[in-house]
Amino acid sequence: MNFSRTLQAGLLALAMTSVPAMAARQLHFAIDGAQFKLDGQPFVIRSGEMHYPRIPRAAWRERLRMARAMGLNTVTTYAFWSQHEPEPGQWNFTGQNDLRAFIKTAAEEGLHVILRPGPYVCAEVDFGGFPAWLLRTPGLRVRSMDARYLAASARYFKRLAQEVGDLQSSRGGPILMLQVENEYGSFGRDHEYMQAVRTQMRKAGLDAPLFTSDGGAARLFEGGTLADVPAVVNFGGGADDAKASVEALAAWRPKGPRMAGEYWAGWFDHWGEQHHVVPPETAARTVDWMLSQNVSFNLYMFHGGTSFGWLAGANYSGAEPYQPDTTSYDYDAALDEAGRPTAKYHAMREVIAKHVKEALPPVPAAPRPEAVPAFELAPAGSLLAVLDKLSKPRESRWVGAMEEFGQNYGYINYRKRLDAPAKGKLVLDELHDQATVLADGKVIGRLDRRRSENSLAVDLPAGTQLDLLVEAMGRIGFGGKLVDDRKGITRAVKLDKEELEGWTVYPLPMDVAALKRLPAGGTADPQAPGFWRGTLTLDKPVDTFLDTRGWGKGQVWVNGHHLGRFWHIGPQQTLYLPASWLKAGANEVLVFTTEPPTAKTMQGVSEPVFDTPR
Known part of the structure; x- marks a missing residue:
């Protein structure tokens, strides 16, 4: 046997x-x-x-x-x-x-x-x-x-x-x-x-x-x-x-x-x-x-x-x-x-x-994205107020590319307390890719690599807290420039020709683990970078396109899934949200904005929106 x-x-x-x-x-x-x-x-x-x-x-x-x-x-x-x-x-x-x-x-x-x-x-x-x-x-x-x-x-x-x-x-x-x-x-x-x-x-x-x-x-x-x-x-x-x-x-x-x-x-x-x-x-x-x-x-x-x-x-x-x-x-x-x-x-x-000789299979039933009702988004805290919850700060003599701080994607914030008045041209040398410049928490300028912008005039008193929030918007993927497209401020920050030293650097990859440390709510200045939180309630999961018109520029996460970037300049004005990432009942929606929103609600639409760029 x-x-x-x-x-x-x-x-x-x-x-x-x-x-x-x-x-x-x-x-x-x-x-x-x-x-x-x-x-x-x-x-x-x-x-x-x-x-x-x-x-x-x-x-x-x-x-x-x-x-x-x-x-x-x-x-x-x-x-x-x-x-x-x-x-x-x-x-x-x-x-x-x-x-x-x-x-x-x-x-x-x-x-x-x-x-x-x-x-x-x-x-x-x-x-x-x-x-x-x-x-x-x-x-x-x-x-x-x-x-x-x-x-x-x-x-x-x-x-x-x-x-x-x-x-x-x-x-x-x-x-x-x-x-x-x-x-x-x-x-x-x-x-x-x-x-x-x-x-x-x-x-x-x-x-x-x-x-x-x-x-x-x-x-x-x-x-x-x-x-x-x-x-x-x-x-x-x-x-x-x-x-x-x-x-x-x-x-x-x-x-x-x-x-x-x-x-x-x-x-x-x-x-x-x-x-x-x-x-x-x-x-x-x-x-x-x-x-x-x-x-x-x-x-x-x-x-x-x-x-x-x-x-x-x-x-x-x-x-x-x-x-x-x-x-x-x-x-x-x-x-x-x-x-x-x-x-x-x-x-x-x-x-x-x-x-071809063989008969083709019949076309399967197509997905049917649906509109979903508008839901409110409430402030969940300004970015600068929650920096310490999202990032472990690093002291650095100089600014540097985010890769130097072990970071792959997302945002990075460079902070300096001015020990003397700063009047002149603030230069972000080799800015990759977009910067929001804040003085004592208030936005004083935005710089965009697409337009070769890297400087703005400032007149700031001693003691001002200067924050430079830089967004990595995707590394170049074709041609000779792909080999060294590091992100952040990749060379120096200067006031006129003098390089500024003594920075506290906050890497902000904004991964799911970090975002879970955000507080449940909070106040926010809509003009400054910040978070918004809402609940999308559904009878059943459906495919939809989140309509981001009125929300400026930023990122969206739904139930921890990162949908990606939105930006009011278009042509894309919606973000695809698959049913498989949703559930019946309450779905958590987290939005981060770097440009001021004018809306307070967001909804799902059944068709994507591609409009004329602005």
Whole structure:
């Protein structure tokens, strides 16, 4: 009897261990010259981009199901180093950051996966997806052969492979292929660095087929590709742009696959600029052309979602020194921010349906965001009155970047008691990004990096308490300036040409643990930075958009979930609030403002609001 049970157990164990090998034979993906092949047959990738941290976990499956119903056979996502290693050696692959669960859910819904692990991802996220703590090391340069950076990225790849390595197509899993770095040709031409990234990936156990992805100019291919790694091309616009970009790729790699690694079917927004849209007809015609030519594609984005919390990054251009990204990453995508199919979704679904043999799954029922009644918000204390509850002060001879104080995101307050009268020009040298200047608790000025503002005239008596509250509005995530975009006052504070010394510094990451230490109520000067608290009472949880019009500028937390930044300058005037973060009954709403609100209530609306920037 015991021998029989032992034999049965051994046979079961043998059967279980053979499953991965069998699956590997059944699901074999390869890049064969100009073709992708699945199980030895030509395979056209019809992919859409979705980012797991930007979608409430409870909605992952329904959004993936929407992708399958539109006719996609693959979903693409970056892996976000910043979310998975928030502090050196501290790993987070749980909850909203459970990449493995996201990939497995995609497979369960009949979708393959393309994984873009970075280490750099862009994606309009803070620091291009790099963890902010890299900036604490003086002189460290990301995306280079800097040994300190490469040691950190090697550790990241090793941990990532432990999480998802067995899900690669090379081992029978749904991850078809992996991208090496991301659009490196738009940053540099260091092929030794690109080789180092590839070596790190392989050494870590990331052994699925590889590819690189760059824009369609020869100089970008020259900088970002590797001779023995297949390349794909990124572009926006219409069918003519697609044709030109694919031809440029074919000219560069005559024997390589034809794929749009990113077809920009929409675009993202900056605060104070216009909301971007791409006509559905343009996107549909472009997809139609690609499928008619057997060109594989990845829609960037299929579903953009929301840059919750501190996730949003920033850009810059020749005319604009600093362009912070909005919280909404709606992207004018096929699925809107709440996961509803748009006219663009239906137009592309119709095009895909005529190019594929199988019948497409029916479109699932769409989410239905609802309006919720207005609720009051009462003062919960001015920021300066509760500083000691939110932060442990640090004495410092000089001001410095928040990274120097071990801080990654949020706000930082620099305080100095003036020991002599201060009359002249107060200069915040290298201000990153927006400052509220207070004298004895009263606002005397606001400075905005977007407008290259860094100084104001002051006439203050001796003994004045000077507070400089600085907001980090997202690190630059694209181009050469991303390498050192530290936050706070990153150089000096001067009165005319004399540098001011002797500061008390309050780091304010405003994490959930710190916010729990806030008092239940309190008085506040509406003109000064402060907190507001209210209760949203619901019969049942519903998706909604919090209407932030009339609330100036600030942040919102609901039941401890950080929805993100709002700002009256637009174009975004609402914050997406998913039902899964709510409950029947009382829901706690906490608002922090740095610019004066004119409203006393907030409500939920059923549609997002994007207005003309002011």
